[in-house]
Amino acid sequence: MSALGRIFQVARREYKHHARSKGFWLTMVAVPVVAVLAGLIPQWVQENKPARAFLVVDQSGGAIEAAIDQAVANDTEKRALSALKDYAADNLPAESVPMLSPLAPARGEITAADLAAFRAWGGVEQARKILPGLAREGAPPFVPPGPRFVRVPAPAGVDLTGDPAAIGAALSPYLRSEKKVQDAAPAYLSGAIIVPPGYDLLKPAAAIQYWSVNINEYDLMTLVEKALTVTAQQAMYREQGMSQEAVDAVAARRVALQGFSPDKAAEGGEVSTKDRLLNIVPLGLALMLWMSIFTVANLLLLGVIEERSNKLIEVLLSSVSAEEFMAGKLLGIAGIGLTILFAWIVVGLLILINGSGPTVQLAYDAIALILSGPYIPAFAFYFVVGYLTIASVFLGLGSVCNSQQEAQSLLTPLVFLLMLPFFLIMPMMEDPNGPIATTVGWIPLYTPFVMMVRLSTNPSWVEVAMSGALTLAFSVLVVWAMARLFRNAVLRTGQPPRLVEVWRMITRREA
Amino acid sequence: MTGSNDKAVAFEGVGKSYGDFRAVEDLTFAVPKGAIYGFLGPNGAGKTTSLRMMLGMIRPTTGMIEVLGSDSAMGVRERVGYLPEERGLYRRMTPVETIVYLARLKGMDGAAARKRALELLERFGLAAFGNTKIEALSKGMAQKVQILGTIAHGPDLVILDEPFSGLDPVNQQVLEELIADLRAEGRTVLFSTHVMQHAERLCDRLVLIARGRLAFEGTLEAARSLMPRVIRLKTRAPRAALGDLPGVASVALEDEAHGRYEIKLADGAEGEALLRACFERGIALESFDMSEPALHDIFVSLVGDGAREADARTGGKAA
Structure with missing residues (x-):
């Protein structure tokens, strides 16, 4: 051989x-x-994370609490819109998607203006109504993702009048999941935002406190920080005499760079x-x-x-x-x-x-x-x-x-x-x-x-x-x-x- | 001896050094075709090194080796079968696969190798285990499989390094028969051993090496003739009378009470002559034992001291 x-x-x-x-x-x-x-797993985990309960103790009067509510609502709606666009890309024939409708593919990040247009269009309700007629045969129904955060009322019996440290201490058994904050899900408290008395977004003295046992979870903190920053900036613009329209226009303004290459x-x-x-x-x-x-x-x-x-x-x-x-x-x-x-x-x-x-x-x-x-x-x-x-x-x-x-x-x-x-x-x-x-x-x-x-x-x-x-x-x-x-x-x-x-x-x- | 047709293997002045260490020195011998040839020597004598050189796995530092007419076993490897001293097989292969693989490496075609593997397994009582993984077999069975793998391709020259070690007495007997069968088929078998009984029963010729050097080469008779003939006898006659007998080199008293003596004969002297002389001189014998020297004694006498030295020198095994 x-x-x-x-x-x-x-x-x-x-x-x-x-x-x-x-x-x-x-x-x-x-x-x-x-x-x-x-x-897939991180995405799946992100999408399927159960909603987390948080509460707000606003000792400054209620404006901050309202701003936070608005931020959470916007977040939920943003997720719905994003899911809607994905759904449309996967399940709608391209020709049935109008160019500028909320069904059209996203161009960059979803902005406040996009959200406003989505609301004007009819929001999730409108989507539920028209999608069955547009989607390909055999397409699954559109299920918008639920909210990431749910604000719950403070549990009865917790004194909300003391200083933030005392409130934090009083909430401790709830934050540690030793006690339920409500019977329905989410039953356990994952975070508490405490706004000190007299807090002014334009002239903050003491910090807003975020109480949680999970110090590595930044989702809610980031969301609230971003939203309050925008609120504060807009309030400052208005203070300088700008109209609400002008402030909105400023907020909607985006500048993008287009990459070029001599190879192309x-x-x-x-x-x-x-x-x-x-x-x-x-x-x-x-x-x-x-x-x-x-x-x-x-x-x-x-x-x-x-x-x-x-x-x-x-x-x-x-x-x-x-x-x-x-x-x-x-x-x-x-x-x-x-x-x-x-x-x-x-x-x-x-x-x-x-x-x-x-x-x-x-x-x-x-x-x-x-x-x-x-x-x-x-x-x-x-x-x-x-x-x-x-x-x-x-x-x-x-x-x-x-x-x-x-x-x-x-x-x-x-x-x-x-x-x-x-x-x-x-x-x-x-x-x-x-x-x-x-x-x-x-x-x-x-x-x-x-x-x-x-x-x-x-x-x-x-x-x-x-x-x-x-x-x-x-x-x-x-x-x-x-x-x-x-x-x-x-x-x-x-x-x-x-x-x-x-x-x-x-x-x-x-x- | 180069080019001669009646030699299966010829070593001519072969030596192998590892740095300063001389594993084998000036080894010259020839294995006649069709013979069973014993390759004897104590541990560390250079047997495995010599066999590996014979197989072309390592190259000699000096000298010439001829195997089946080729100047390297690699040139005729398909006609050679080799069983190394330390054995092993792929644990997750079956006996059939193993034998087929080894035979195919030696140039057999797949179908023939398979047929041969099944035949051999049948003949050696392993048919029922042909498709069992090696790891599930007993050590003795695995060893048999390896021996079958060595001969499956029908080699003209079979080289077995310590083939009997690790086998039970029954299987040692089976192997002895196999070796005899191979000779009957006209094949040459060369095996190394340190168990002298096997060599004594099987070998036509043998080579004895010690400390890497040739200590003896020739037939068993020639080896025996190297040893002084020893006769054990029992008599009432006095010791002096025995010493006067012709051809007696020395007389040793083994047991005075019973009159047992051990007589060493001088070179060339015959036992029969001694027996005749006893009768002629009226020495009454109660017993007369002139059995031939065992290979074991020859081995010890030729390499005994060397073996001890070699062990001390190499601290165990040479490469």
């Missing part, structure tokens, strides 16, 4: 062996599922959300590259340790040369890596096909972008080079270790070294052709990941070609060195070799 035949046999066994393992299937299915869940000069230079994908998508690809390589490189390490520790290696090396064995393992495990990658893509596409909404649209744009650029051939090249380098290092490491524990101690610094470019992602993203990104891109070990990220920023082709050639040469060198180490170390028994010995095994002429 030829060397290729033997390599194929080894590769085949590796592939079959790992393809039958539970870990393989888990990795294939779990990673995309976890990725999707990681994206042909289309007028305007930069869209789609173009911003140019930054995100290659980063995603680089991450996928790194993950797929790392997931399987570890299999090589564990595999060689198994073969060494149960002495299988000796039987195998009487049939195949160390180099053929190594090549077979690299090939078989690469097959596993590619299968996992393929599965991720398929699962990702399946999720996309069954999804809808703006995120899905964005994903389709991302796919179009990937197909339009040099990303696929680049990914293939960087996968091969990155895989060969990292996988052969893991193999070499396995050939000198007797147990997983031994390997672990050597692996930690190695993984840290290999993860380095990911610590540099932020500066590289901000300035993809700047000194950090350029320098790291030339380090052969990192070239595949860094250049993958930078590819969308049009680095000079000379740089791409030269760094590509360099990383390829480096990869060949590493594979050669690891093959020598593997051949010389894999049959050894006893203590793992010291670094000097490893160096000697790689460099000495006679094996």
Whole structure:
């Protein structure tokens, strides 16, 4: 049998062996599922958080309390409007959505003016009335989200006339959820806002106090702060003699910058959300590259340790040369890596096909972008080079270790070294052709990941070609060195070799 | 000896050094085709190193090795089967898969390898476990599977490193029969052992190494002839009368009360001649025992001191 035949046999066994393992299937299915869940869960939690009860003790007369009520009502309405727009995008045929109605997709943040228009249009009631006639057949009914916050009256028996500290203390059992604040949900108090006597928004003396046991929950605090700030600003404008109309006009005023790029000069230079994908998508690809390589490189390490520790290696090396064995393992495990990658893509596409909404649209744009650029051939090249380098290092490491524990101690610094470019992602993203990104891109070990990220920023082709050639040469060198180490170390028994010995095994002429 | 057709393996001045440490020095011997060849030596003598060089897994520092007419076992690896001393298999593979894999690595095609695996498992009483994962088998069973994996591809040369260790007496017997069968099929079997009884029963020729050097090479008879012949007898005759007999090198009294003596014969002297001389001189014998020296004694006499030294020198196993 030829060397290729033997390599194929080894590769085949590796592939079959790992393809039958539970870990393989888990990795294939779990990673995309976890990725999707990681994206959906925070949103779901945000949307499905039960309403929280709070109370206001306004000792200053009631104006602040009214302003807070208004802010909470606006918040609820804003959420309804936002949900309505999402619902319309998903369930209404595009032609039945009038351009300027509340059903039209949002352009930027929802403003007070948008809210006013929504109210004038008829609000949630109007939506409930007309949506069944407009929505596609089979569309679910529109359910507006409930309020995030519900103001409850102060429980009977709590003295609200003392100073804020005394009131806070009196509310303590309610804030600690030891006592219900009302029978209906939300039954427990999550926060209390205490406005000191004589508080004046325009000339605040003492601060408004926010009492809660959960000091990390800022939602209500932020909402109230923002609303009172606007109220205070408007009151000050009016004090300066501005009419209410003028104040509203000021409040509704928004200034936006439009991004332009010389790279888009042909289309007028305007930069869209789609173009911003140019930054995100290659980063995603680089991450996928790194993950797929790392997931399987570890299999090589564990595999060689198994073969060494149960002495299988000796039987195998009487049939195949160390180099053929190594090549077979690299090939078989690469097959596993590619299968996992393929599965991720398929699962990702399946999720996309069954999804809808703006995120899905964005994903389709991302796919179009990937197909339009040099990303696929680049990914293939960087996968091969990155895989060969990292996988052969893991193999070499396995050939000198007797147990997983031994390997672990050597692996930690190695993984840290290999993860380095990911610590540099932020500066590289901000300035993809700047000194950090350029320098790291030339380090052969990192070239595949860094250049993958930078590819969308049009680095000079000379740089791409030269760094590509360099990383390829480096990869060949590493594979050669690891093959020598593997051949010389894999049959050894006893203590793992010291670094000097490893160096000697790689460099000495006679094996 | 290069190029000779009747040799399965030939070592010519082979040495292997690791830095300053000489694991094997100037080893020269030849394994005739179709023979069962014993590879004997104490722990740390360089047996495994020699076998690994024979298999082309490590390269000798000096000398030449020829295996089945090729200057490297790697060139003829499909005709060689090897069972290493320390054994192991993929725990999550089944015996059938294991044997098929090992045979396919040696160039058999898939269907033939499978057929052969099933045959062998059947013949060695493992048919019922053919599809059980190795990790669920007993150690002895797994070892049998590995031996079957070594011979499944029908190698011309089978190299077994300590094949008997770890097997119970019944399976040791099975293995002895297997080795004899292999010879009957015209294959060459080379095995290392330190259990002399196996070598004694099976080997046509043997090589003895100690401290990395050749201590003996030849047939069992030749090995025996190296030892002084010892005769144990029982007589009422006085010790002096025994000492005067022809061909007697020395007489030792074992048990005075019963008149038991141990007589060492001089080189070339025959036991029969001594027996005849006793009759002629009227020495009444109550018993006369001239059993041949056991390989065990030869082993101890040839490498005994060396073995102790070697252990002290390497502190256990050489690479």
